[in-house]
Amino acid sequence: MNDGVQSARWVTRLSLFLLLAPAVLWLSALILIPHLDLAVLSLRERIGPRQYSVSVAQYKTFFAEPLYWHIFVRTAIMSIVATGLTLLLAFPVAWIIAKVLSGRASSLLFVICLIPFWISETVRTLGWMILLRESGVLPHVLVLLGLTQQPIEMLYHDATILVGLVYTSLLFMVVPLVGSFESLDNSLIEAASDLGASSRAILTKIIIPHAAPGMTAGCIVVFMLTLGNYLTPTLLGGKNSQWFTEQIYTQFITRFNWEQGAALGFLLLALSTLLVWAGLKLSGQRFSDVMRRA
Amino acid sequence: MIPSLPNTWWSGALTRVYLLCFLTFLFLPLLTVALFAFNDAPYPAPPWHGFTLDWFFGSADHRRTGLFSDSELLGSLGTSVVVALWVTSLSVLIGLCNAFLMERFEFRAKGLLAVLMLVPLVIPGVILGISILAFASRLAEFFNDYMGIEFEFLRPGLPLVVLGQFSYIAAIATLTISARLRRFDRTLEEAALNLGASRLATLQTIILPYLKPALVGSAAVSFLMSFENFNTTLMLVGANSPLTIMMYGRMREGATPVLNAVSLFLMLASAVLALTLMRKGDRRNESN
Amino acid sequence: MSLAAPLSSVHDLELRSLVKRFGAHTAVNQLSVAVSRGQFFSILGPSGCGKTTLLRMIAGFIAADSGDIEIGGLNMRDVAPNRRPVNMVFQQLALFPMMSVADNVAFGLARRGMARAERQHRAEAMLERVGLGGSGQKRVDEMSGGQRQRVAIARSLVLEPTLLLLDEPLGALDLKLREHMKVELKQLQAAFGTTFVYITHDQSEALVLSDQVAVMNQGRFEQVGTPQELYYSPKTPFVAGFVGNNNAVHGQVVAVDAHIVTVKSAFGWTVRGKSNAPVTVGREATVFIRPEAVVLARHAADLPTAWPAHQAVVESLLFDGANSAVLVKESSGQSLRLALPQTGAFADLRPGEALFFAFDPTQAVCFTTAHE
Numbered sequence: 001m002n003d004g005v006q007s008a009r010w011v012t013r014l015s016l017f018l019l020l021a022p023a024v025l026w027l028s029a030l031i032l033i034p035h036l037d038l039a040v041l042s043l044r045e046r047i048g049p050r051q052y053s054v055s056v057a058q059y060k061t062f063f064a065e066p067l068y069w070h071i072f073v074r075t076a077i078m079s080i081v082a083t084g085l086t087l088l089l090a091f092p093v094a095w096i097i098a099k100v101l102s103g104r105a106s107s108l109l110f111v112i113c114l115i116p117f118w119i120s121e122t123v124r125t126l127g128w129m130i131l132l133r134e135s136g137v138l139p140h141v142l143v144l145l146g147l148t149q150q151p152i153e154m155l156y157h158d159a160t161i162l163v164g165l166v167y168t169s170l171l172f173m174v175v176p177l178v179g180s181f182e183s184l185d186n187s188l189i190e191a192a193s194d195l196g197a198s199s200r201a202i203l204t205k206i207i208i209p210h211a212a213p214g215m216t217a218g219c220i221v222v223f224m225l226t227l228g229n230y231l232t233p234t235l236l237g238g239k240n241s242q243w244f245t246e247q248i249y250t251q252f253i254t255r256f257n258w259e260q261g262a263a264l265g266f267l268l269l270a271l272s273t274l275l276v277w278a279g280l281k282l283s284g285q286r287f288s289d290v291m292r293r294a
Numbered sequence: 295m296i297p298s299l300p301n302t303w304w305s306g307a308l309t310r311v312y313l314l315c316f317l318t319f320l321f322l323p324l325l326t327v328a329l330f331a332f333n334d335a336p337y338p339a340p341p342w343h344g345f346t347l348d349w350f351f352g353s354a355d356h357r358r359t360g361l362f363s364d365s366e367l368l369g370s371l372g373t374s375v376v377v378a379l380w381v382t383s384l385s386v387l388i389g390l391c392n393a394f395l396m397e398r399f400e401f402r403a404k405g406l407l408a409v410l411m412l413v414p415l416v417i418p419g420v421i422l423g424i425s426i427l428a429f430a431s432r433l434a435e436f437f438n439d440y441m442g443i444e445f446e447f448l449r450p451g452l453p454l455v456v457l458g459q460f461s462y463i464a465a466i467a468t469l470t471i472s473a474r475l476r477r478f479d480r481t482l483e484e485a486a487l488n489l490g491a492s493r494l495a496t497l498q499t500i501i502l503p504y505l506k507p508a509l510v511g512s513a514a515v516s517f518l519m520s521f522e523n524f525n526t527t528l529m530l531v532g533a534n535s536p537l538t539i540m541m542y543g544r545m546r547e548g549a550t551p552v553l554n555a556v557s558l559f560l561m562l563a564s565a566v567l568a569l570t571l572m573r574k575g576d577r578r579n580e581s582n
Numbered sequence: 583m584s585l586a587a588p589l590s591s592v593h594d595l596e597l598r599s600l601v602k603r604f605g606a607h608t609a610v611n612q613l614s615v616a617v618s619r620g621q622f623f624s625i626l627g628p629s630g631c632g633k634t635t636l637l638r639m640i641a642g643f644i645a646a647d648s649g650d651i652e653i654g655g656l657n658m659r660d661v662a663p664n665r666r667p668v669n670m671v672f673q674q675l676a677l678f679p680m681m682s683v684a685d686n687v688a689f690g691l692a693r694r695g696m697a698r699a700e701r702q703h704r705a706e707a708m709l710e711r712v713g714l715g716g717s718g719q720k721r722v723d724e725m726s727g728g729q730r731q732r733v734a735i736a737r738s739l740v741l742e743p744t745l746l747l748l749d750e751p752l753g754a755l756d757l758k759l760r761e762h763m764k765v766e767l768k769q770l771q772a773a774f775g776t777t778f779v780y781i782t783h784d785q786s787e788a789l790v791l792s793d794q795v796a797v798m799n800q801g802r803f804e805q806v807g808t809p810q811e812l813y814y815s816p817k818t819p820f821v822a823g824f825v826g827n828n829n830a831v832h833g834q835v836v837a838v839d840a841h842i843v844t845v846k847s848a849f850g851w852t853v854r855g856k857s858n859a860p861v862t863v864g865r866e867a868t869v870f871i872r873p874e875a876v877v878l879a880r881h882a883a884d885l886p887t888a889w890p891a892h893q894a895v896v897e898s899l900l901f902d903g904a905n906s907a908v909l910v911k912e913s914s915g916q917s918l919r920l921a922l923p924q925t926g927a928f929a930d931l932r933p934g935e936a937l938f939f940a941f942d943p944t945q946a947v948c949f950t951t952a953h954e
Contacts, residue, residue: 012399015399016395016399016401019391019392019394019395019399020395020401022387022388022391022392023388023391023392023395023407023411026388026460026461026464027407027410027411027413030414030426030457030458030460030461031410031413031414031417031422031461032410033429034425034426034428034429034430035417035425037425037428037429037432038421038424038425038428038429041428041432089316092309092312092316093312093313093316096309096312096313099295099296100296100297100309102297109313111568111572112317112320113320114568115564115565115568116320116321116323116324118518118564118565118567118568119324119557119560119561119564120521120522120537120538120541120557120560121522121524121538122522122524122537122538122541122542122545122557123324123327123541123557123560123561124323124324125545126323126327126338126541126545126553126554126557127322127323127324127325127326127327128323129545130323130326130327130330130338130339130554131322131323131326133339135337135339135340136339136340137326137339137340140339140340140341167319167320167323170320186296186298189295189296189299190296190298190299193295193299199295202295220416221415224415224416224418227418228418228419228420228421228525229525230419230420230524230525230528231524231525231538231542235542235545235546245418245420245525248420248421248424249420249528249529252424252427252529253529258428261424262424262428265420265421265424265425268418268420268421269417269418269421272416272417272418273416276416287409287412288408288409288412479674479676481672481673481674481676482676482678484641484643484663484670484672484676485670485672485676485677485678486664486678486689487643487662487663487664488641488663488664488668488669488670488738489664489669489689489690489693489737489738489741490664490665490690490693490694490741491664491689491690491693492664492693495693499678499689499692500678500680503680504679504680
């Protein structure tokens with residue numbers, strides 16, 4: 001019996017090891033070590049050809065340079081606004097899909113909402129550019145309707161960037177929200193209504209508390225994607241976009257100042273971690289639960 | 295609010311108006327892109343100059359390069375497909391391994407590993423890109439300086455693009471496949487053993503067929519994610535640009551409607567893929 | 583008891599001093615039993631008594647801490663579950679949803695490396711035998727509950743196992759189908775002649791189906807015997823209480839006359855029962871009175887004169903056709919459940935009415951409390 005048990009245990013250990021190896025390799029070689037390396041990179045300063053010393057000079061530059069600061073805060077605020085707008089826009093649609101419609105109509109609307117996201121963000125952004133630029137469709141239509149004398153430039157505004165960001169993020173809000181709403185038992189709403197609750201009370205006392213994990217999941221994912229977005233702000237905002245990822249790109253690729261770029265990258269990572277953490281704390285959710293829903 | 299509760303007359307109307315606006319918002323950019331692929335003008339802008347297929351097949355008269363003769367664009371499309379195939383195979387494979395690891399084994403630091411597996415999803419793509427870029431380049435320099443070996447794959451280029459995309463798409467595949475494996479009824483496995491199947495036969499005949507929808511689904515999502523990826527790819531790309539990077543470059547310069555043509559092509563390809571998956575999904579749902 | 587069966591009989595299953603502990607909890611405690619070939623053997627016990635653990639040990643999914651399992655005369659120590667001559671019908675059936683009915687039945691044959699044509703032929707023949715001929719190409723989810731049950735049994739029996747284990751397979755069915763499947767299981771077992779080991783918490787299933795029943799409690803067999811033995815001569819208070827809806831009357835022994843013991847309950851009711859063990863006056867004891875062993879009458883004179891008569895007041899009526907019962911309060915205050923004969927004589931019985939009843943003291947078993 002001992003032999004059998006021991007060989008079985010040995011097989012289990014071997015398969016555990018074989019399965020553990022790729023996971024550990026993936027996470028260490030592509031995530032952990034590169035980020036540690038990035039941290040090391042951000043904490044050094046070039047003092048001569050091929051000579052470096054440990055310093056926080058890169059971080060000092062960030063705090064000393066108002067341009068960086070300005071763009072950093074701006075990116076954070078715009079991302080939060082975009083997340084809020086996405087939630088507002090996605091909430092009713094998700095509700096209609098999950099609760100108002102049923103059967104085929106519901107799944108049809110859900111699929112229709114997902115379709116744009118099967119198509120590259122580049123293509124979607126191209127669409128907005130053709131629609132909004134000075135020579136584009138909407139300014140043209142406005143002139144035809146006699147609403148404006150001259151075609152107006154609708155690209156390169158903050159509002160344009162927000163429209164693009166919300167558009168890009170919708171899916172990541174709709175999907176977790178639909179999941180949350182579908183798991184809400186209709187009889188709870190009926191019971192609340194039966195007990196005299198107004199629509200408003202039902203929304204705030206029943207629906208939102210129930211959907212909180214899904215809403216948090218959606219908001220975190222949308223916020224993350226928005227903060228780290230590069231394509232939409234640069235194309236729709238042009239020179240006015242002032243998005244933080246652009247600064248990172250400039251330092252890394254254009255100026256080849258990797259130390260500064262690494263420091264900016266870490267600051268962005270810190271910002272996103274901080275805000276995600278704050279979001280989790282505010283809604284009382286756990287990270288792993290939230291990610292599973294997203 | 296819900297159909298079983300009394301609704302005011304205007305709530306139905308409001309729902310309709312809202313849905314109409316929402317769907318317009320959703321589809322207007324896509325329809326615009328599709329429409330201007332056929333406009334007989336050198337730029338994708340109004341007014342409408344008439345219908346043409348020049349942007350697909352080219353035209354010697356107007357000196358227009360169509361999609362099917364734009365070797366640069368077609369090349370980048372091919373690059374994207376190759377990258378996506380690599381990323382998909384790697385991601386699904388490691389997703390499957392991770393699913394078994396997390397659902398079937400107990401070991402120390404399992405909780406830590408579970409959290410670590412989610413981390414790639416909350417790191418902005420740009421940062422994933424620069425960290426891998428910096429690390430790989432420094433490794434390459436290290437090998438070059440101390441051993442005199444040049445590892446080409448550690449320099450910006452497609453291998454790094456594949457690794458960069460894989461680093462977070464693997465997490466998505468892991469989540470999808472683990473979720474399905476978690477719902478697997480372990481008694482099916484016991485039943486197979488009880489009927490004389492070996493562990494390997496059980497895996498082949500029972501567990502993998504059960505996981506197939508998740509494998510197909512995560513493969514489709516991985517392919518799409520890789521194909522659409524921009525942020526990470528931008529940081530790691532070398533001489534051969536995938537399609538998104540190529541399109542981005544041209545969009546900044548103000549491109550001809552050939553971009554609309556390639557976009558329309560992508561839409562159709564996505565639609566075909568989506569419909570195929572959905573039809574399969576439908577058949578499965580009916581059977582449940 | 584099968585342990586006492588003649589040595590010449592062949593045992594398909596033999597357990598010797600089997601033990602399984604989970605931490606401090608002993609799930610299976612020194613179990614020994616032998617099951618003869620072709621028997622329908624049931625293990626009856628409340629949930630948590632260890633019967634599922636025992637079944638899974640026989641199937642090989644759980645290793646024993648000590649003791650031996652022999653199946654068809656072969657020791658199963660170190661034999662993997664997929665190599666044991668045992669097949670199992672799982673509680674939730676565990677039919678493979680990704681395969682057709684025929685592929686489910688042919689699954690085990692395929693694992694043995696049988697050629698496709700041959701196994702298809704055998705699967706179809708087996709489906710025919712369980713009354714599902716022509717359903718082979720259906721999907722599992724197209725079958726009704728009873729049909730799935732038969733697929734699960736066919737899937738196991740096609741492998742001609744020495745032993746078929748059944749883990750409460752009727753538990754998931756609704757009442758009507760359960761009654762029907764009971765009969766069908768019994769017929770299937772008779773037709774195939776395979777040794778069945780059936781676990782259940784439902785005494786009616788165990789009594790109806792089995793040749794032998796083992797009543798299991800806290801990891802041990804309290805009694806192994808035919809259904810009749812368990813019903814008429816329970817050996818322990820647990821068996822007496824678990825098999826049949828017995829009324830348990832606790833009290834103190836006030837008189838002993840050969841095997842007949844007189845017990846005075848806490849309410850002051852004196853009742854007579856039969857003890858199989860020597861009893862002394864003054865001991866704590868419990869008398870078990872079967873509801874269906876009691877004769878009811880509206881007048882004391884209508885009762886059999888040989889038996890002591892008791893008086894009671896009707897508390898409530900539990901009308902359930904053939905299983906109707908009446909809850910009464912004996913004049914001392916003791917509550918009892920008595921079977922209501924469906925002859926029509928008591929059709930107009932109402933709560934509050936007075937009633938007389940009597941029973942044969944030799945049919946009421948008595949155990950002293952120390953017996954436990």
